[in-house]
Amino acid sequence: MKKCPNCHQPVTPGSTFCENCGFDLRQAPVKPKRTRRQHVSDKPAKHPKWLNRIVWTILAVAVVVVATLAYSFYNKQAGKEQQVANMADMITNNQSNDLAKVMVSDNPNLKITGDTVQPLLTYARHHQGYAKSLQRELMNTGETSDQTFKLETDGHTMLIFPIYKLRVRTMHPVLTTNVANATLEANGSPLVTAKNDHFTYTAGPLFPGHYTFKLSGSRSKATASVNLMKNNDVHKQVSLITTDTPTGKDETTDSQDTSNDEQPTADDKSTTSSDQTGKDASDLSDRDQEGINAASDEYDFDVDDNTYTVSVPADNMLEIKAYDKDSGQHEGTFRYDQIHDIVSQYNPDTNKFETDD
Structure with missing residues (x-):
């Protein structure tokens, strides 16, 4: 039903004036009719589904690329x-x-x-x-x-x-001494005082590395320089046993070659079991074993595969000759600098001792 736009009361269809308020109905605005096409165009436009998939795919690829670049950058700058x-x-x-x-x-x-x-x-x-x-x-x-x-x-x-x-892996070397009341030191730091003349002490835990163990606070002196670097060094036996001499110096019994030649002789290059036997490392002194172990560490051979002779060509210098246990063949001649803990091997081509650097 048509209503008066002024008083909103029903009016008779075709009337010129409102029967209620007298409003001239001819002045009322006419509302245009909307076409079907207009109804359709008023609806919001929809994006095609394929376009949405492309957008999301691009975003996913971008995230993966950024993550990969970030991981690569981290690995180069601060990764493992x-x-x-x-x-x-x-x-x-x-x-x-x-x-x-x-x-x-x-x-x-x-x-x-x-x-x-x-x-x-x-x-x-x-x-x-x-x-x-x-x-x-x-x-x-x-x-x-x-x-x-x-x-x-x-x-x-x-x-x-x-x-x-x-x-x-921490180290726990076992120190022994025959000097009562002497202080056992490691790299200058006191560890313990020997309670008797057959004293054994398990040191540690110590950080792996090079150590100089010695006695102090006593007229008797003994020193042992060792490397505690391997799994089998964890409980390494370190001897600070000493025998005093009238001069006050330590006297140790070593199996040594009495020769003080600076270089090996030609015979050393082809010595066999018939003219050279050597001894097992375990039968030599702690000092000699230290030199043998140092050579084994540096030149990667098994200590138990050879026999050895050890000489002293200069102060604080050990010369170690290794012979194959089975054939007696001379395997090599090494020198161990006890002060600087440096091992060198004799090179017959240059007639010199050379390091492996």
């Missing part, structure tokens, strides 16, 4: 490879305090500090290839071949990227 390289650099560059921060101990009684790790840095200075070997082995297997250091995860960055530290 870079963290291990940093550890090796700390050893090479003598960064003791920084190195201590990336170490954890297998023994809670060892507090790892810049001072604690010094024996390892001393060892690395005299074995210049050690840091690179450590880096390579940690990347390949996560553990050094000497089973001394093992890579492990210690938390994550941004809850995703692992933070690595080195778990160290």
